[in-house]
Amino acid sequence: MSLKDRLNTKSQIMPKIEAETTMAHAATGDFLNLKEQLHVLLVEKVNSTPTWINYDDEQQKELIKQFVESQLINNFKNVPLNKFEKDRLIKEIIQEAKGYGPLDPLLEDPTISDILVNGAKDVFVEKNGKLYKTNVTFKDNQHLRNIIERIVSKVGRRIDEKSPMVDARLADGSRVNAIIPPLAIDGPSLSIRKFKQDAGNLESLLKWGTLSNEIAQTLSMAVKAKLNIVISGGTGAGKTTLLNSLSSQIPNDERIITIEDSAELSLQQEHIVRLETRIANIEGTGQIAARDLVINALRMRPDRIIVGECRGAETLDMLQAMNTGHDGSLTTLHANSPRDALSRLETMAMYSGIDLPEKNIKSQIASAVNLIIQISRMQDGTRKITSISEITGMEGNVISMQEIFVFEQTGFENSKVQGHHVSTGIRPKFVDKLKEKSLSIPLEYFNKERKHTYINGANADIKLTEQSSVIKSRLINRNDNIFNQRLQK
Numbered sequence: 001m002s003l004k005d006r007l008n009t010k011s012q013i014m015p016k017i018e019a020e021t022t023m024a025h026a027a028t029g030d031f032l033n034l035k036e037q038l039h040v041l042l043v044e045k046v047n048s049t050p051t052w053i054n055y056d057d058e059q060q061k062e063l064i065k066q067f068v069e070s071q072l073i074n075n076f077k078n079v080p081l082n083k084f085e086k087d088r089l090i091k092e093i094i095q096e097a098k099g100y101g102p103l104d105p106l107l108e109d110p111t112i113s114d115i116l117v118n119g120a121k122d123v124f125v126e127k128n129g130k131l132y133k134t135n136v137t138f139k140d141n142q143h144l145r146n147i148i149e150r151i152v153s154k155v156g157r158r159i160d161e162k163s164p165m166v167d168a169r170l171a172d173g174s175r176v177n178a179i180i181p182p183l184a185i186d187g188p189s190l191s192i193r194k195f196k197q198d199a200g201n202l203e204s205l206l207k208w209g210t211l212s213n214e215i216a217q218t219l220s221m222a223v224k225a226k227l228n229i230v231i232s233g234g235t236g237a238g239k240t241t242l243l244n245s246l247s248s249q250i251p252n253d254e255r256i257i258t259i260e261d262s263a264e265l266s267l268q269q270e271h272i273v274r275l276e277t278r279i280a281n282i283e284g285t286g287q288i289a290a291r292d293l294v295i296n297a298l299r300m301r302p303d304r305i306i307v308g309e310c311r312g313a314e315t316l317d318m319l320q321a322m323n324t325g326h327d328g329s330l331t332t333l334h335a336n337s338p339r340d341a342l343s344r345l346e347t348m349a350m351y352s353g354i355d356l357p358e359k360n361i362k363s364q365i366a367s368a369v370n371l372i373i374q375i376s377r378m379q380d381g382t383r384k385i386t387s388i389s390e391i392t393g394m395e396g397n398v399i400s401m402q403e404i405f406v407f408e409q410t411g412f413e414n415s416k417v418q419g420h421h422v423s424t425g426i427r428p429k430f431v432d433k434l435k436e437k438s439l440s441i442p443l444e445y446f447n448k449e450r451k452h453t454y455i456n457g458a459n460a461d462i463k464l465t466e467q468s469s470v471i472k473s474r475l476i477n478r479n480d481n482i483f484n485q486r487l488q489k
Contacts, residue, residue, distance in 0.1 A: 119187035129381005212452035226328030232341035238383035260308030315348035322368035
């Protein structure tokens with residue numbers, strides 16, 4: 001092909017690409033008006049067709065497609081649309097009718113972790129820990145509010161002037177928070193934290209570098225040995241993701257009760273009862289708080305109680321459950337360090353209204369909680385377990401703890417946090433409890449000079465095992481293997 005022919009071919013292709021890009025990022029006024037008219041006609045058609053509800057989702061989508069195509073042929077034949085515009089028009093009308101409108105493409109993008117809507121015209125997303133503004137917009141604030149009402153109504157929640165803020169969830173477990181006027185001055189605001197489909201196991205956290213192989217094995221054994229674990233961290237640090245991953249290590253023959261404000265946990269075991277709090281109705285009655293569910297869960301013969309997040313009076317009941325035979329309980333809370341987590345537990349226990357001496361509350365915490373895992377969101381947006389501390393008891397009026405593992409940051413290069421997990425050299429007391437359960441962890445994991453190992457793309461086939469006291473992994477060198485053999489003898 002000659003240079004002239006190639007240039008002619010390029011000039012024919014470029015307008016199409018430009019047209020597609022333009023349509024993908026900024027819909028014209030004519031396009032939006034046409035979509036609105038067709039949507040109104042579709043609503044009228046559905047309202048006049050009682051048999052519509054007899055069809056499943058896929059059949060309804062097909063009917064919507066046929067309806068739009070027939071309208072374009074019969075009533076809008078003078079509107080010039082190319083194939084790309086026509087397909088996009090049908091897709092967006094289906095999204096408006098069956099999905100969440102402009103949010104659907106963002107929800108389908110696996111690289112997006114958060115969707116933040118500040119009114120009808122400002123939509124931001126988080127990708128790889130960084131915030132970006134998108135070209136996605138809603139028609140107006142009423143359009144955005146309709147989408148919010150559609151989301152919350154599917155989980156039995158409501159949002160109106162009397163109850164202008166709400167927590168809800170999507171079908172995949174993604175967390176949703178919405179707030180509308182008069183509390184939101186500039187129009188409805190919507191925040192969606194997307195649920196990661198591959199976040200339900202420790203192998204995923206290993207591949208992401210959230211923890212090391214040694215820490216993963218230690219936490220796996222701690223969960224199996226029924227230690228009571230508190231996960232601490234700031235907003236967006238990855239507490240729920242870590243809780244999901246740790247819960248995957250619970251044996252399948254145990255009865256698990258989960259308690260959440262908005263159900264997000266996705267446990268894979270068979271014997272699970274999921275409980276969710278309920279807000280007050282329009283008359284101000286009927287509220288079921290997390291504390292009520294914790295008390296009720298104790299009557300349901302649980303082997304494990306998992307509280308999605310402790311944030312109030314339920315904390316005292318959770319501590320009492322841990323102290324009365326319900327070992328292996330898991331929960332999360334907001335705190336910036338393990339020591340802060342202890343202070344928050346103490347403060348929230350006081351919310352119960354029961355007048356207990358400060359020393360008694362601290363004693364309850366010290367005897368109930370075994371491990372505090374601190375997880376943080378780093379500068380580059382990655383999540384790391386920054387500390388694992390063991391509660392060892394009381395010294396006078398102070399809860400004593402010892403740090404077992406810690407993340408040491410060595411620098412920040414190429415917009416990436418540099419560092420690694422290390423052992424502090426302290427042998428945890430719960431190692432003895434593992435022996436009672438016929439479980440074990442290689443003691444060299446706690447050597448201060450040990451170099452921690454990670455799973456990445458080249459060796460992602462390594463799996464966590466239950467019984468081994470020595471990890472048979474190509475990540476451990478020959479000297480370590482010899483040392484392990486001596487330990488076994």
